[in-house]
Amino acid sequence: MHFRLLGHIEVVDDGTSLTLGGIRARATLGYLLLNHNSVIPVSRLMKALWPNGTPATGRKMLHNAISHLRGVIGTNSMTARAPVLLTHAPGYFLRVQGESVDMICFRQLVDAARGDLAAGRWEQAADTLRGALALWRGPAMVDLVEAGVNWAELTALENDRRAAIECLVDADLALGRHAQVISELETQLQAGPLRERMAGQLMRALYHCGRQSDALALYQRTRTALIEEFGLDPSPELQQLERAILNHALVGGTAVRPSADQPAELIVHSDSASPLPSRPASAGLNAVPDVASDRVVPDTSAEAGASVSAALTAVPDVASDRVVPDTSAGAGSSASTVATAAVASEIKQVSIVLVRAIKETAEASDPAAAALTHERTTRVVEAEAARWGGTMAGTLGSLWMVVFGVPVSGEFDAWHAARAARTISHRLTRQPPNEDGPDGDPSGAVVVATGKALVRPSGGSPSAVSGAVFDRAMGQLIAARPGEVSMCEQTAAAGRTTERRTLSLVNVPTGGASEPFVGRDHDMRVLQHAWAQVRRLHHPHLVTVLGPAGMGKTRLLAEFTGRAAGADPAAECLIGSCAPAEPGGTGFDALADIVKARCGVATDGSESHTRARLASAVTGLSGLNRPDWVLGHLCDLVFGTTDGGEDAVSAWCSFLEATVVERPAVLVLEDAHCAADAVLDVVDQLASSTGPLLTVVTARPEELLGRRPGWGGGKRYASATVLQPLDDRDIRELAATRLGRRNRDGAPTLVDAVVTKAGGNPFFALELAATLAGSADRPVSAVQHATGSTSLSLSLPPAVRAVLDAQIDTLPLVAKTVLLDAVVLGASFCGGAVAAIGSACAADVEQGLWHLERLDLVARNGQLSPAGRPEYEFRISALRDVAYERLVPAAREEKQRIVAGWRFQLPDPDKLAS
Template sequence: MRFCVLGSLEIVDDGPPVELSGVKQRAVLGYLLLHANHVVPTSHVVKALWADGVPSTGRKMVQNAVSGIRRTLASRPHAAGRTPMLLTHAPGYLLRVDPESVDLHHFQTLAERGRAELAEGLAEPAARTLREALGLWRGPALADLVETGIAWPELAALEKLKLVALEDRFEAELSCGRHHEVIAELEEVVATEPLRERLCGQLMLALYRSGRQADALDVYRRTYALLVDGLGIEPGRELRELQRMILNQDAALTVPGVPAGQIRVATTINPATVGAGTRTIPGQRQLSPEPPVLQDKPEPVKTADAVPVAAVRLPPSAPADARAERKNVSAVLVSAQLGPGMADADPEDVDEAMRGISAIIGGEVRRFDGVAGGSIGPMYLVLFGVPRNHENDAERAVRAALAIRDRFLADEIPELGVRAATGISVGVAVATGSALVRYGSCDAPPMVTGSVMDSCARLLSAVPDGDILVCDATRHATDEAITYAPVPGGGRGALAVAPAPRAI
């Protein structure tokens, strides 16, 4: 037996159509399906059925509807262990069903999978998955009940989920270069949701790539007028930046986005800034198995300040058609230096220990969904907010820094071996701010530039051994999630101590 709520309410199985008698019975079942496998108080069911005033017999009518639903469910054969049950469970009712039998659950699973594929840069699979998810909708959720005047907040929330999945699908289609195919559908959706800036931006991009620059700018003008005249606000930064790029006929708009899963970060750090502290950069390794930005075996060179640094092979200059975006990022620099016990160690032992350090940092980076960049000797770069921004990028950056620090301060570090783990020195810096991220072809790493990188390097040069030093912007963004201590001597920034005692 399958339950369908993404459209008119339907119960489907291999036998004759399953009929429910009366609007109240259908409404009770529909409401319980929206909260399947959760206890729903009777008072909530009653209010859902009679928003304008509950009759004196309201609870009795709900009880009668529940009895009728139970008879309907019991009258149908079911596979062993998969029988849906409507239970009386204080303070109300519990509809126990197999989640896979409800189309809403199937939609949510597919939508989440498609969003994850899109975040990983798998645009083509994401488009297919999201098309499948949206294909489950046969109309507005519980459309037959909506026609009777029901307007539950849960139904409005479902429509928003559908709209987000649709925006994700458009993003995937545009990343696949199918701008011509989605224009008509985008125009239709934007007409019904004219204040959704993400949709308007997607339509502008599709029109521009189709050679309709004037039409793309007209979409911006209409959106601007609606926001200013109706809400008294201007479009967000991303939409304004898109308009500027269209006006300038920026060549970056003509190519689909770079798959996020193939993005690698390359950055230039001022060695004199890093060398101002005690943490030097004697060599380098690649943190992840992705194609390296730095040479495997560089020849040491000398800077003007006589600080030894690795010879860095920078990626080619960004081509004129590279896509660039300005965005907020949180940069994490980790310095993990082997202890004095490794001073006379065999180079192969040092190499094994360095690989262990990379494995530890890489594991924590993946756990907190960051992007691993390159490394120079004992210094490793991690970024949050690339390629996509999240509301908690700064928090995830600091939590990752805490986890990395704690791994290296543990009594046992099996990845490094007994000798290498003795006296290891670790310090972490976190800085948050605006950066310019420039993407080239799928095979070239993006370039990340901005004062946030220099700020992070300065913090790393000043961080005490075993501590995590964050900038003021990072602390401000994470003050409720992370416990901080002042910097000894009244220095700038703050020392991250531990996650605050609250749920993540």
């Protein structure tokens, strides 16, 4: 049996390609093969399969995939060399032999070729490398990559391939095959034009083919690109190579053999008698934050330099969205060196849950019993912390602490902290003694406090968190009565806001909303046109409404469903929300909501009444195949007992298709980016099913399209609309409505403040206006303040801050680093000023700005720097406020000092944007 990864994933047995099943089974096999002959914990495997969050049924889905793979591979091996998939705590172990996996064979051949290169056996090395590269049938695991799989192991594998190509070129150049390598090198340089080592190889090949002018032109193109992209000259090696070509001093000959401490793949000179001098390490090229002192200091480590033997090329770490050094043989020179600075300390909004259990220690006479009860209590707290997305920060005697918002902020941290506190209190004070948990302890208490804290990263260990919010939480705990759950006002306010935000569309008023419906005429026309086509032609249609948090997706759908119901009372509007009630939701509740809406099931109805309504609805559908089977799975969906398998989804789909045969229907699925893959699969298929069904999906673009890049594409009846920020006129109307009559005197100034801060986001505008409406008794002059733009110095509402905090923390590391540097530069900034701070090199600054611009967080302001480079500004003023407040004052001042010194040393304004 042979396993092929270098191309699409394939298992071949006796010349026959075996059926591997669906994407989940193929991905499971691929990850186990990438980590062959090693025990892979279940948690790590599940994270690889579901990087954006494991669904509730993820463990069962993984077990099914493993069971299927064992049927393919075989569970009983007749020989010791046969592959076998074993369960080995804490996960799984795939045992394979090297010769049965093309990836292993490739690496073994490359290692052998490197030995030949070191010994000067050029012909043998070239033949071996060609055999190794012939094993590739395309990008590694291309079928999984096309499905959205991104693993660091795949990046490493592609780096190995590039390194092998460069080693082969070195061998061919040593053998005098200059003409043969030119075509391959030109192709490779089109994909990576700044790879200096490969450029040097092509220059040598062109020179020895009598094309000196082409070689020099290549050097000039490379030099120009390096200067324009990074502001750096080519490496000394490439400069010396140019001088040798100019002086006709480049002679052929044997390549330099690597020394014992220098890998063969890093040898870049095959014509000179001795190695060219390596570039010295440059201290101070990259400034890194000193976490201990919150200062930004120069990076003087050896890695900050760029010698030939340690050249670094920035490559994406697909597992974490970070940019990390590429130390493979194919790495280029320092032109692509990326600052490897750690994330500095930040001031973040966090929620603290403190749990006090008195009886287990203070009143226990038996230390062993007290220890057992302490362990049980710890299990309860840990379980609820994990369930609601918190981090266990530690225990001290009878005190437990859970932190929400570390290491990554979430939009609903305070709400989740409050829910966790209630469930912990319930389990600790009401759990019967005969259950697996601590005895009831009504003498304990649970408190929640929300506020700012200093978060200090500490490598692989949990981040250190400190601040006044802890003192406030301890004060609450001391004052709390036995058995009480106490919450600070900020936590309670955030909870009230979250309750409003998490209401499904079915709870949103239609036609009589308190705020005007503005700025969405185009999006409404898209929906109405699709609905008219569905009713006229009796075919399905899928409309995807995309927009970031707060952009008005629910408000748009509320208006549309109200108009659709008014225009055709016989049409049904079936609504389901995939937004999880707790972290880790799968979206199957949305399918249950749609069934309830269609069958008229009351939320608070009894089980017997609910089953009767479901049975009546199912039996009343004509043409439904296997009604009893469908009814059973629908009951499982409604009562939450389904395993979320294919049968449950198929039953739901059959029920829906039978429903729309009778009359047109609108199916709305909110927050589809939270749904399980199985739910997304069936919704995507509805656009190709029969019947007059308009399916409307709302989602956040970066999350849905990140999982499904081709969502809705290629379908005959599918369309999409992206909600754009509202213009100032619409924001003014929303703000004026929310401010109300009693703010009429100061309304113009207050509305201006909302427009400036909201950045076109209607949710932000409404929350900001509500905050100002509550402080209208203050004179306008007392709250007006200059913050780089005309605005009011108002405290951002907790809901707005939570959304922006979560948005910052979900950015890739490079983009977040650029963002936190740019906030100290004023209302407008350019890439050169950001790079001067030194947290990221020039190349990473460009990458970070591109990402921020793509997410509409920053925008070009239409101005150019003296050097002709674009200037940027923050799209949402409130985002700059939140990011600015995250910086520790000492680090903020140090960044400003660095930029001031850099500007002072500029000889002319043109360098400001270089």
